[in-house]
Amino acid sequence: MSDDGLFLGSSAGDAAYREAMGLATDAVLDAVAAGDDPYSGASPESLAERFDDPVVPEDGKGLEATIEEVADRVLAHSVDPSSPRCAAHLQCPPSVPGLAAEAMLSATNQSLDSFDQAPAATVLEERVVDALCDLFDLPAGADGVFTSGGSQSNFQALLLARDRRCARRFDRDVQAEGLPPGADSLRVLCSEAAHFTAKQAAHHLGLGEDAVVTVPTDDRRRMAPDALEETLDDLEDRDAEPFALVGTAGTTDFGSIDPLEALADTAAERGLWFHVDAAYGGALAVSDEYGHLLEGIERADSVAVDFHKLFYQPISCGALLVRDGDAFRWMARNAAYLNPEAHDDRGVPNLVAKSVQTTRRFDALKPYVAFRALGRSGMAALVEDTLELADEAAALLESAADFELLGDPTLNAVVFRYRPREGMTDAEAGRLNAAVRRELLADGRAVVARTEVDDATSLKLTLLNPTATVEDVGAILEAVRECGSAVADARGVVA
Numbered sequence: 187m188s189d190d191g192l193f194l195g196s197s198a199g200d201a202a203y204r205e206a207m208g209l210a211t212d213a214v215l216d217a218v219a220a221g222d223d224p225y226s227g228a229s230p231e232s233l234a235e236r237f238d239d240p241v242v243p244e245d246g247k248g249l250e251a252t253i254e255e256v257a258d259r260v261l262a263h264s265v266d267p268s269s270p271r272c273a274a275h276l277q278c279p280p281s282v283p284g285l286a287a288e289a290m291l292s293a294t295n296q297s298l299d300s301f302d303q304a305p306a307a308t309v310l311e312e313r314v315v316d317a318l319c320d321l322f323d324l325p326a327g328a329d330g331v332f333t334s335g336g337s338q339s340n341f342q343a344l345l346l347a348r349d350r351r352c353a354r355r356f357d358r359d360v361q362a363e364g365l366p367p368g369a370d371s372l373r374v375l376c377s378e379a380a381h382f383t384a385k386q387a388a389h390h391l392g393l394g395e396d397a398v399v400t401v402p403t404d405d406r407r408r409m410a411p412d413a414l415e416e417t418l419d420d421l422e423d424r425d426a427e428p429f430a431l432v433g434t435a436g437t438t439d440f441g442s443i444d445p446l447e448a449l450a451d452t453a454a455e456r457g458l459w460f461h462v463d464a465a466y467g468g469a470l471a472v473s474d475e476y477g478h479l480l481e482g483i484e485r486a487d488s489v490a491v492d493f494h495k496l497f498y499q500p501i502s503c504g505a506l507l508v509r510d511g512d513a514f515r516w517m518a519r520n521a522a523y524l525n526p527e528a529h530d531d532r533g534v535p536n537l538v539a540k541s542v543q544t545t546r547r548f549d550a551l552k553p554y555v556a557f558r559a560l561g562r563s564g565m566a567a568l569v570e571d572t573l574e575l576a577d578e579a580a581a582l583l584e585s586a587a588d589f590e591l592l593g594d595p596t597l598n599a600v601v602f603r604y605r606p607r608e609g610m611t612d613a614e615a616g617r618l619n620a621a622v623r624r625e626l627l628a629d630g631r632a633v634v635a636r637t638e639v640d641d642a643t644s645l646k647l648t649l650l651n652p653t654a655t656v657e658d659v660g661a662i663l664e665a666v667r668e669c670g671s672a673v674a675d676a677r678g679v680v681a
């Protein structure tokens with residue numbers, strides 16, 4: 187029997203695991219050392235050059251040397267979401283409880299597709315799902331499943347909505363028979379600020395992206411209820427068949443939250459499946475101070491929530507919650523080899539029937555460990571700190587003569603432009619900000635995102651890091667200024 191320290195459960199394997207985890211931990215801690223720049227600034231070309239030896243060498247060089255190599259080639263040139271000056275995307279600093287949970291779930295390698303591959307994990311995922319349904323005030327009978335994130339949750343929600351509608355309206359079993367004739371009249375509604383995954387899901391569901399009708403937003407980039415009614419009237423006149431309304435609780439760019447109560451009213455009147463994409467903003471549910479911003483979410487038919495964003499868990503970790511758990515029947519698939527007990531109906535949970543995945547990670551352990559370790563109040567404090575920092579960042583931008591704040595933040599995303607000269611047009615400022623963003627990434631002192639606002643490039647901070655301070659935001663803006671001057675110098679213009 188081979189016992190050269192490759193697998194757990196032997197003394198050599200256990201010792202090798204302990205040693206490797208120690209080396210890996212040290213490599214990570216070196217890479218994220220406090221005060222370091224969030225990125226090395228390496229270009230795609232220089233990164234490619236670092237990996238020019240064979241990925242699959244004939245003989246291995248051993249784990250210790252390989253970890254060292256990874257530290258040198260990969261970790262040193264990874265963007266560091268734990269840095270307070272890394273404030274680009276919804277890429278959170280992973281919390282220590284989540285990292286500990288990740289280590290445990292990967293080492294024990296439970297797979298949620300059958301009870302006999304993951305007994306305690308199966309039961310615990312169901313408990314966590316129940317707790318989440320309670321957190322969002324969904325009624326008894328609600329159910330859910332962990333997913334890879336918002337994309338999968340949104341896809342699955344629309345799949346359930348589509349198949350329910352096709353059964354009721356066209357008397358069609360989509361799972362067995364495919365889409366009915368007439369399916370090209372099906373429509374999904376979301377706001378023009380909604381995440382692109384609504385369109386992506388429509389494509390994957392065989393409806394096509396054109397089946398998604400976007401509703402105009404108000405001046406705070408929330409779906410306008412009047413415009414929604416008009417859009418629905420218009421669709422009715424054209425004999426289209428809207429079946430789902432997607433509200434967003436936390437749009438990716440501005441963090442805006444659609445008026446969920448008004449959307450729930452409309453969905454109820456018009457018989458639409460009401461899905462709330464709370465991938466980003468769902469975390470507000472733990473906060474006494476900000477939880478009210480989600481009012482109306484408890485009326486949703488389904489909710490997407492991500493834990494790898496504002497809940498500080500390592501990627502990947504999301505959940506789909508469904509008001510009427512029976513709706514999972516639209517996708518149930520029973521493989522006799524996976525959960526034979528479920529076929530015998532002996533009350534054994536059969537989670538594979540609720541997922542689009544088969545082999546599936548025990549990601550539910552991460553929010554479980556985080557909630558148990560920090561409590562609701564501890565988690566709320568993290569979220570609240572970052573929302574307060576976003577307000578301070580907005581005030582800083584507003585008071586600076588060379589920055590333009592583009593809207594008050596709702597969550598912790600702050601959108602702005604660097605605008606060093608009076609009289610710059612939006613198009614000029616947009617070009618400058620696009621160049622500044624490129625320069626910043628090559629500089630590495632700060633990582634910010636870019637987005638398009640009214641057809642001109644702007645910059646975005648997503649202030650997810652609870653350890654970041656307003657001084658850190660000041661340092662990011664200073665880096666923007668310096669990169670701005672470098673860009674202007676290179677172009678030979680006075681910024």
Ligand SMILES: *Cc1c(COP(=O)(O)O)cnc(C)c1O
Binds near residue numbers: 334337381437463466
């Ligand atoms: C991030 C996000 C998504 C996509 O979720 P993934 O976890 O990246 O798959 C969908 N909707 C919103 C509003 C998001 O913020």
